[in-house]
Amino acid sequence: MKRNIVIAVVTAAALVGGGTATALAVAGDDDDTTPVTRTDDDRDDRGEDRSDDRDGDADDGAVRAAAPGGVTAAEAITAALKHTPGTAVSAELDDGSWEIDVLAEGDTWHTVRIAPDSGKVLGAQKDDEDDAAEVRAALKGASVTAEEAAKAAAAKGTVVSVELDDDGDDKGWEAETRASGGDEQDWSVDLKTASVTPDRDDD
Template sequence: MKRNIVIAAVTAAALIGGGTATALATSGEDDPGTTSRQADVKGASSDDRDDDADGRGDDRDDDRADTDRAASVKVTAADALAAALKKAPGTAVSAELDDEDDGGDGERAAWEVDVLSGDGTWHSVRIDPASGKVLGSEKDDEDDTDEVRAVLKGTSVDAAEAARAAAGHGTVTGVELDEDGHYGDGEVAWEVETRSSGDDERDWRVDPRTGKVTADRSHDSRSDDDGSDDTGSDDD
């Protein structure tokens, strides 16, 4: 209504003056388009906040699920490695507590152990974390056999010993050989992942020659917050 009154007044003035009048009419009313855009922006921001909250909730749920899974494990990483080597003799290079299809509608935890046999064949062996029984085994094709063998020649601490060395920091949920070094220095190490009852997941590096355990700061940014020293600790 206001906009129509202003336009009518300008038109009358132009007719009376006998000339051409140019006017810029503004209204105190909000532009419907602007109001709609502002509402869209507010709605998007609210959706983003909801998505962030949902994401944090999902992360917390995942952490609790991982902690519960680790707490239910009766077969340690070292025991799982030993069981896998009985099934597929060779050198164990990694072990990870993972989920597998239970054949029904869900999943169950299982140790997944990678073994490099003497003839260069890779084996992936699944171990039941409750009983230590072999759930299955299959051959894998890997193209880094020579590199891994070269690295293993210079080690005196195996995967099981590395897992036991880091076990004092929590339940070991994974161990693997890092032949390249995450610090860019090419330093070989066993990488061990642990989880504590406080949903705290930590990563450790175990020297393959001495068995010394240090905090892996290339993965764990939280290590600065819990009072751990920079050099880690020895557990043996």
Template sequence: MKRNIVIAAVTAAALIGGGTATALATTGDDQGSARQAATTQPSNDDVRDDDGDRDDDAEKTVSADVTASEAIASALKHTSGTVVSAELDDEDDSDKVVWTVDVLSGDNTWHTVSVDPANGKVLGSHIDDEDDTAQVRAALKGSSVTAEQAAKAAAGKGVVTSVDLDDDGKNKSWEAETRKSGGAEQDWKIDLATGKITADRSDDAEND
């Protein structure tokens, strides 16, 4: 399992005309560890504000002790069913970050389960109304790769911040987003049958 811990505090120096801040974090898993560093050098107030927001988001992600696959497992212990998505995000636009896991139960009821990213405990759950139940069931029919397995596959590419079922179009798959130190994000597709992971270039094509 991949776990991410911030091991060095951010050091800041106030200088005339600007300042620097450097953060160092280590990411470890069962097979080794990789050292990651992120540095920002703001030159004006606007840049400092923008960089600060990105640094805050990256630090929240890196400091989450509970991985996507672990959050999914915790949600399923609380609410049985099929996980359709999991996302590490701010709760109700607040500063508190939680794992939000959507579970489709056997009676076609949708549950949203909130999981603490620090310890994996379920913080609460509620029932949602969704209109794509049949579409989701059809997309997952005959699939052998779960959301938890897709999250584990994507974990080798970086810190997984979300995994979601792409049930649109012909080529249905799991979609995962990963983030590396410094905030660099990448989208991935995981085959529903084989678990093969490939880079998602659809966003690049849309932006061309």
């Protein structure tokens, strides 16, 4: 017996209000049909998928926007010390600028703000800190500066802060890095060898 092949194509006009167009194709033997239906809902779903992709790109942009500009922590420290000579004790990316704490001669403290995109000095002010003696004692015999500690920690990620930890027996530099995905990690940098190890106090 010859096989009968029936091909029917039905195109429905857009429904009033819904705007749904349906195409139905039937092919095969007398008792074998395979319907294929496409609706506006399918197109809406694909539109939502593209929208989700765009939202993901926007989130990535937000992460990049939150990351430091072209000026590294080490470069910010160098710029701050050129403006205010002394010993850099900490550097932190805060409120859109680098803030560098400098212990100058006469045990006076200064905070120098550096632009993260240009390295220019945005401002400087004298602070009323009174722990100069403790800081100098902690740095006695140290051979690694804050700038060098920042450079060492940069091998682990983008450095967003570095500061002197002068508490207890394990004195050293503490550095915080940010990965490209936004994850942050704390590190300890040895005052004499500049070796970088995970901070044991980091949760």
